[in-house]
Amino acid sequence: MSLNKKKKSTRFRGERSHGYGSHKKHRGSGHQGGVGMAGTGKKADQKKPSIWKDKKYFGRHGFVSKGVIKVKAINLFYIETHLDLLVKNGVAKKIGDAYTIDLKDLKCNKLLGSGTVTNKYDITTLFASKSAVEKVEAEKGTVTVKHKSEE
Numbered sequence: 001m002s003l004n005k006k007k008k009s010t011r012f013r014g015e016r017s018h019g020y021g022s023h024k025k026h027r028g029s030g031h032q033g034g035v036g037m038a039g040t041g042k043k044a045d046q047k048k049p050s051i052w053k054d055k056k057y058f059g060r061h062g063f064v065s066k067g068v069i070k071v072k073a074i075n076l077f078y079i080e081t082h083l084d085l086l087v088k089n090g091v092a093k094k095i096g097d098a099y100t101i102d103l104k105d106l107k108c109n110k111l112l113g114s115g116t117v118t119n120k121y122d123i124t125t126l127f128a129s130k131s132a133v134e135k136v137e138a139e140k141g142t143v144t145v146k147h148k149s150e151e
Helices: 048-053 076-081 083-088 130-138
Strands: 073-075 092-095 098-102 110-112 120-125 142-145
Touching: 073 076, 076 083, 076 130, 083 092, 083 098, 110 120, 110 130, 130 142
Parallel strands: 073 110, 098 120, 120 142
Antiparallel strands: 092 098
Protein backbone atom coordinates (compact mmCIF):
# COMPACT_ATOMS: atom_id res chain seq x y z
CA MET A 1 0.00 0.00 0.00
CA SER A 2 1.51 3.29 -1.08
CA LEU A 3 1.23 6.18 1.38
CA ASN A 4 2.33 8.81 -1.08
CA LYS A 5 -0.35 8.15 -3.67
CA LYS A 6 -1.22 11.18 -5.76
CA LYS A 7 -4.80 12.15 -6.38
CA LYS A 8 -6.27 11.45 -9.78
CA SER A 9 -7.23 15.08 -10.11
CA THR A 10 -3.53 16.01 -10.28
CA ARG A 11 -2.34 13.06 -12.36
CA PHE A 12 -5.04 13.16 -15.02
CA ARG A 13 -5.21 16.88 -15.67
CA GLY A 14 -6.30 17.50 -19.20
CA GLU A 15 -8.22 14.22 -19.49
CA ARG A 16 -11.97 14.38 -19.11
CA SER A 17 -12.45 10.81 -17.93
CA HIS A 18 -9.61 10.56 -15.31
CA GLY A 19 -9.21 6.88 -16.15
CA TYR A 20 -12.86 5.91 -15.72
CA GLY A 21 -13.56 5.24 -19.37
CA SER A 22 -16.37 7.30 -20.81
CA HIS A 23 -16.82 10.86 -19.58
CA LYS A 24 -20.26 10.06 -18.10
CA LYS A 25 -19.39 6.81 -16.28
CA HIS A 26 -17.98 7.85 -12.89
CA ARG A 27 -21.07 9.43 -11.46
CA GLY A 28 -22.03 7.14 -8.56
CA SER A 29 -25.48 5.66 -8.32
CA GLY A 30 -26.89 8.53 -10.33
CA HIS A 31 -25.20 7.09 -13.36
CA GLN A 32 -27.13 3.84 -12.85
CA GLY A 33 -30.45 5.60 -12.26
CA GLY A 34 -30.56 5.16 -8.50
CA VAL A 35 -29.89 2.53 -5.86
CA GLY A 36 -31.52 -0.88 -5.59
CA MET A 37 -34.70 -1.32 -7.60
CA ALA A 38 -34.92 2.38 -8.49
CA GLY A 39 -36.11 3.18 -11.97
CA THR A 40 -38.59 0.32 -12.21
CA GLY A 41 -41.43 2.67 -13.01
CA LYS A 42 -42.57 4.43 -16.13
CA LYS A 43 -39.71 3.90 -18.53
CA ALA A 44 -37.96 0.78 -17.18
CA ASP A 45 -39.95 -1.69 -19.22
CA GLN A 46 -37.15 -4.25 -19.16
CA LYS A 47 -37.40 -4.48 -15.34
CA LYS A 48 -41.19 -4.83 -15.05
CA PRO A 49 -41.46 -8.58 -15.76
CA SER A 50 -39.00 -9.32 -12.96
CA ILE A 51 -41.19 -7.36 -10.57
CA TRP A 52 -44.40 -9.01 -11.73
CA LYS A 53 -42.95 -12.42 -10.88
CA ASP A 54 -42.27 -11.32 -7.30
CA LYS A 55 -45.73 -11.47 -5.74
CA LYS A 56 -44.53 -9.80 -2.53
CA TYR A 57 -43.05 -6.67 -4.18
CA PHE A 58 -46.27 -4.68 -3.89
CA GLY A 59 -48.76 -4.52 -1.00
CA ARG A 60 -48.83 -5.82 2.54
CA HIS A 61 -48.20 -9.41 3.50
CA GLY A 62 -48.45 -11.44 6.65
CA PHE A 63 -51.29 -11.96 9.05
CA VAL A 64 -53.31 -10.10 11.63
CA SER A 65 -54.10 -11.94 14.83
CA LYS A 66 -57.88 -12.19 15.12
CA GLY A 67 -57.84 -13.06 18.81
CA VAL A 68 -56.80 -9.58 19.91
CA ILE A 69 -59.57 -7.18 20.94
CA LYS A 70 -58.79 -3.53 20.37
CA VAL A 71 -59.87 -1.54 23.41
CA LYS A 72 -61.77 1.70 22.88
CA ALA A 73 -62.51 3.20 26.26
CA ILE A 74 -65.02 5.75 27.54
CA ASN A 75 -65.08 7.53 30.88
CA LEU A 76 -68.01 7.96 33.26
CA PHE A 77 -67.37 11.69 32.94
CA TYR A 78 -68.33 11.57 29.25
CA ILE A 79 -71.54 9.66 29.98
CA GLU A 80 -72.49 12.11 32.75
CA THR A 81 -71.89 15.25 30.68
CA HIS A 82 -73.51 13.94 27.48
CA LEU A 83 -76.43 12.07 29.04
CA ASP A 84 -79.15 14.27 27.49
CA LEU A 85 -77.61 13.89 24.04
CA LEU A 86 -77.28 10.11 24.47
CA VAL A 87 -80.97 9.82 25.41
CA LYS A 88 -81.96 12.07 22.50
CA ASN A 89 -79.98 9.91 20.01
CA GLY A 90 -81.43 6.69 21.41
CA VAL A 91 -78.14 5.31 22.73
CA ALA A 92 -79.30 5.57 26.34
CA LYS A 93 -82.82 4.78 27.53
CA LYS A 94 -84.45 5.89 30.76
CA ILE A 95 -86.29 3.00 32.38
CA GLY A 96 -87.80 4.02 35.71
CA ASP A 97 -85.17 6.03 37.55
CA ALA A 98 -82.20 4.29 35.86
CA TYR A 99 -80.50 4.93 32.54
CA THR A 100 -79.72 1.82 30.46
CA ILE A 101 -76.66 2.07 28.23
CA ASP A 102 -74.95 -0.53 26.05
CA LEU A 103 -71.44 0.73 25.26
CA LYS A 104 -71.49 -1.26 22.01
CA ASP A 105 -73.92 1.38 20.68
CA LEU A 106 -71.28 4.03 21.43
CA LYS A 107 -68.66 1.92 19.59
CA CYS A 108 -66.76 1.51 22.86
CA ASN A 109 -65.91 -1.64 24.79
CA LYS A 110 -64.37 -0.45 28.08
CA LEU A 111 -65.75 1.69 30.88
CA LEU A 112 -63.27 3.80 32.86
CA GLY A 113 -63.91 5.44 36.21
CA SER A 114 -62.85 9.04 35.64
CA GLY A 115 -65.56 11.45 36.79
CA THR A 116 -68.35 11.46 39.34
CA VAL A 117 -71.64 9.59 39.09
CA THR A 118 -74.87 11.39 40.00
CA ASN A 119 -77.42 9.15 38.24
CA LYS A 120 -78.35 5.49 38.42
CA TYR A 121 -76.98 3.50 35.47
CA ASP A 122 -77.38 -0.01 34.09
CA ILE A 123 -74.35 -0.31 31.79
CA THR A 124 -73.43 -3.30 29.61
CA THR A 125 -69.86 -3.54 28.35
CA LEU A 126 -67.04 -5.96 27.51
CA PHE A 127 -64.50 -4.49 29.97
CA ALA A 128 -64.73 -2.20 32.98
CA SER A 129 -62.24 -0.86 35.49
CA LYS A 130 -62.72 -1.55 39.20
CA SER A 131 -63.17 2.12 40.00
CA ALA A 132 -65.89 2.51 37.36
CA VAL A 133 -67.83 -0.47 38.72
CA GLU A 134 -67.49 0.81 42.30
CA LYS A 135 -68.71 4.31 41.39
CA VAL A 136 -71.76 3.04 39.49
CA GLU A 137 -72.66 0.54 42.23
CA ALA A 138 -72.32 3.28 44.88
CA GLU A 139 -75.27 5.03 43.19
CA LYS A 140 -77.31 1.75 43.21
CA GLY A 141 -76.55 1.07 39.54
CA THR A 142 -75.16 -2.05 37.84
CA VAL A 143 -72.33 -2.74 35.41
CA THR A 144 -72.62 -5.96 33.41
CA VAL A 145 -69.19 -7.08 32.22
CA LYS A 146 -69.38 -9.65 29.41
CA HIS A 147 -65.63 -10.31 29.24
CA LYS A 148 -63.37 -11.07 32.18
CA SER A 149 -61.02 -8.11 32.76
CA GLU A 150 -57.33 -8.52 33.59
CA GLU A 151 -57.44 -5.79 36.24
